[in-house]
Amino acid sequence: MQRIVIIGSGFAGLWAAIGAARKRQELGKENALEIIVINKNNYHGIRVRYYEEDLLATQIPLSDLLTPIKVNYQIGSVTAIDFIHQRIEVTTKGSTVESIPYDRLVLTAGSHLFTPAILGLQEHAFNIDTYEAAKKLNKHLHTCFKKNSGKSHTVVVIGGGFTGIEMACELPTRLKNIAQQSGVATDQIRVIIIDQHEIGSTLGLNPQPVILKALHDLQIETRSNSQVSSVSSTSVTLQSGEVIDTQTIIWTAGMRASALTDLFLAKKDNFNRLFVDDYLRIPTSLSCFAAGDVACAKVDDQHQSVMSCQHARPQGRLVGHNVVADLFNEPMIIYRQEQYVTILDLGSWGALYMDGWDRKVISAGALAKKTKININHHRIYPPLTKNAHDLFTAAAPIIQPIPSILS
Numbered sequence: 001m002q003r004i005v006i007i008g009s010g011f012a013g014l015w016a017a018i019g020a021a022r023k024r025q026e027l028g029k030e031n032a033l034e035i036i037v038i039n040k041n042n043y044h045g046i047r048v049r050y051y052e053e054d055l056l057a058t059q060i061p062l063s064d065l066l067t068p069i070k071v072n073y074q075i076g077s078v079t080a081i082d083f084i085h086q087r088i089e090v091t092t093k094g095s096t097v098e099s100i101p102y103d104r105l106v107l108t109a110g111s112h113l114f115t116p117a118i119l120g121l122q123e124h125a126f127n128i129d130t131y132e133a134a135k136k137l138n139k140h141l142h143t144c145f146k147k148n149s150g151k152s153h154t155v156v157v158i159g160g161g162f163t164g165i166e167m168a169c170e171l172p173t174r175l176k177n178i179a180q181q182s183g184v185a186t187d188q189i190r191v192i193i194i195d196q197h198e199i200g201s202t203l204g205l206n207p208q209p210v211i212l213k214a215l216h217d218l219q220i221e222t223r224s225n226s227q228v229s230s231v232s233s234t235s236v237t238l239q240s241g242e243v244i245d246t247q248t249i250i251w252t253a254g255m256r257a258s259a260l261t262d263l264f265l266a267k268k269d270n271f272n273r274l275f276v277d278d279y280l281r282i283p284t285s286l287s288c289f290a291a292g293d294v295a296c297a298k299v300d301d302q303h304q305s306v307m308s309c310q311h312a313r314p315q316g317r318l319v320g321h322n323v324v325a326d327l328f329n330e331p332m333i334i335y336r337q338e339q340y341v342t343i344l345d346l347g348s349w350g351a352l353y354m355d356g357w358d359r360k361v362i363s364a365g366a367l368a369k370k371t372k373i374n375i376n377h378h379r380i381y382p383p384l385t386k387n388a389h390d391l392f393t394a395a396a397p398i399i400q401p402i403p404s405i406l407s
C-alpha cells in the first residue's frame with residue numbers, strides 16, 4: 001500500500017484530498033493507495049469569513065468531507081520532515097510524537113499573520129487570522145459594550161489592505177448592533193483604520209477612490225501614511241505623536257507562509273512561499289508538492305499566484321490529481337489560471353468587484369455585494385451532502401469559470 005500525506009485541510013489541502021481521492025477512484029487504486037490528511041483542527045475552516053460576526057458556519061467537520069471519500073485524517077501538528085527516509089513527524093494533543101511514512105507529500109499548511117516588533121502589539125492586539133482569534137475578538141467587543149463597563153467604544157484597525165478594509169467596513173453595523181443589544185448609546189462608536197501607506201493603495205489606483213468613498217460614507221476615520229510606534233491595552237500611539245484611546249486594536253497587516261516551508265532546501269519568495277513548477281511540485285524535492293498560500297506558482301506568462309482562496313482551491317484540485325498521477329506514472333496537468341478578479345466587502349456600503357491584475361472596477365455597491373455573499377456563503381463551500389459523488393464532481397481538476405456579477 002502506498003501513501004500520500006497531505007499537510008493541512010484549508011482551501012488547498014481539502015481540495016487536494018478530494019482531488020486525490022477522485023483520481024485514485026478513476027485509476028481503480030482504492031486498495032493500493034492510502035490518502036491521509038494531517039490538520040491542526042478537526043474542521044475545514046472558511047477563513048475568508050473570519051471578519052464576519054456570525055462564525056457558526058465557518059467550521060465544517062472533516063468527518064463530513066473526508067470519511068465519505070475514504071480519506072483518513074489525523075489531528076495534530078506536523079513538526080518535522082525527514083526527506084531521506086520520507087517520513088513526517090506529527091505532534092498530537094497529548095504531546096505524543098508520531099512518525100508517518102509517505103510516498104508523496106503535499107504541503108498545504110497555509111499562512112499566518114505576521115506580527116512585527118512593534119511595542120505591545122503581540123500582547124494587546126486582536127486579529128482575525130484564525131477561528132479562535134476571530135471568536136476572541138467577538139467576545140471582547142461584547143464585553144466593551146456591556147453597560148457601565150467603562151470601556152472605550154473606539155476600535156482601531158491597523159492595516160489598510162484587503163483584510164483591514166473588510167474588517168473596518170464591517171464594524172460600524174456590527175458595533176451598532178452590539179450597542180443596541182446592550183442598551184448602550186451608539187454615538188460613542190468610532191472606527192479608525194491606519195496604514196503606513198495610503199489606505200487601499202495595495203489594491204491599486206483603480207479601486208482606491210471607491211474604497212475611500214465607502215470609508216467616508218461609513219464614517220470610518222482614516223490615518224494614511226501613519227506608522228504605529230506602540231500599542232498598549234488602552235491606546236495606540238502613532239509616530240506623529242497622536243495617541244488614540246482604545247481597548248480594541250485589530251492587527252491585519254502582513255501574511256507569511258507556514259514555517260514548514262523552511263524545512264525545504266528550495267527557493268522562496270518574500271512571503272516565505274516555495275516556488276513550485278508547472279505541476280505544483282517542489283523542484284528540489286520531486287516527491288513533494290505544494291499548493292495554496294505556501295506555494296508561489298506561475299498563473300500566466302506574467303503573474304504569480306497570490307495568497308488567496310481564488311488560487312488555493314483550484315491549485316488544491318489540481319495538485320490532488322497530479323500527486324496521484326505522478327505516483328502511478330499517469331500524465332500530470334499543467335497549472336495555469338489566467339482570469340483574476342478581486343471582490344472586496346465594504347460592509348453595509350456594499351462591495352467592490354474588480355477585474356484583472358490592474359483591478360479595473362466592474363461594479364460597486366449592492367450588486368457587487370450580492371456576488372460577494374454568493375462567494376462567501378456558497379461558492380467557496382465544498383458540497384455538504386456527505387456524498388462521494390458530489391465531492392468528486394466538485395473536485396474535477398479544472399479551472400472553474402469565475403462568477404460574473406449576479407443580477
Ligand SMILES: Cc1cc2nc3c(=O)[nH]c(=O)nc-3n(C[C@H](O)[C@H](O)[C@H](O)COP(=O)(O)OP(=O)(O)OC[C@H]3O[C@@H](n4cnc5c(N)ncnc54)[C@H](O)[C@@H]3O)c2cc1C
Binds near residue numbers: 309
Ligand atoms: C480575514 C481573512 C479574509 C480573507 N478574505 C479573502 C477573500 O476574500 N478572498 C480570497 O481569495 N482570500 C481571502 N483570504 C485569504 C485566504 O483565506 C487564504 O489565501 C486561504 O485560506 C489559503 O488557503 P490554504 O489552504 O493555503 O491555507 P489555510 O486556509 O490557511 O489552511 C491551512 C491549514 O493547514 C493547517 N496547518 C497549518 N500548519 C500545520 C501543521 N504544521 N500541521 C498540520 N496542519 C497545519 C491549518 O490548521 C489550516 O487548516 C482571507 C484571509 C483572511 C484571514
